[in-house]
Amino acid sequence: MKKLFPLFALVLMLFLTSCQTLVVSQQKPLKxxxxxxxxxxxIQTxxxxxxxxxxxxxxxxxxxxxxxxGESVEIEKSNIRQVKKLDILASVGIAVAAIAAVxxxxx
Incomplete structure (x- = not known):
């Protein structure tokens, strides 16, 4: 059981980092x-x-x-390189669908 805990922690970390959806990038310009x-x-500048x-x-x-x-932030639109949005619900749905398929x- 102790051997599975690091594996479970790694999978959980990967899942949480994959919950971000790319909104703006070099291929998807800012609208x-x-x-x-x-x-x-x-936001990455x-x-x-x-x-x-x-x-x-x-x-x-x-x-x-x-x-x-609580700090106020102002970012120039021309200075934006990449934007990601946290979207946990979509990632959970995809994971459930994958598990159900298996x-x-x-x-």
């Missing part, structure tokens, strides 16, 4: 409707700085938000 207000996003924040306001040039610590589909 006006890319962000939903009051949702949490992880052109200088490789990563900011996790809740988006509060969007205008033509900037995105305004707050971090978990259980119910005969090999």
């Amino acid at each position: 006006d409707n890319s962000f939903d207000l009051y949702q949490k996003y992880t 052109q200088d490789a700085k990563i900011v996790s924040m809740k988006v509060l306001k969007i205008d033509d040039t900037k995105i305004y938000g707050k971090t978990r610590k 259980i119910f589909v005969p090999i």
Whole structure:
């Protein structure tokens, strides 16, 4: 049982990190409707700085938000390299479907 715990912890960490959906990247450019207000996003800027924040306001040039610590953040839209959105529900659904397929589909 002790041998399975590190494996279980590793699988859990991989699952939680895979819960992020790519919203903006080099292949998916930033659009006006890319962000939903009051949702949490992880934004990577052109200088490789990563900011996790809740988006509060969007205008033509900037995105305004707050971090978990309560700090106000302003990011230029032209400075955004990549945006990821945490989407646990979709990942759980995919995992349940995969497990159900393994259980119910005969090999």
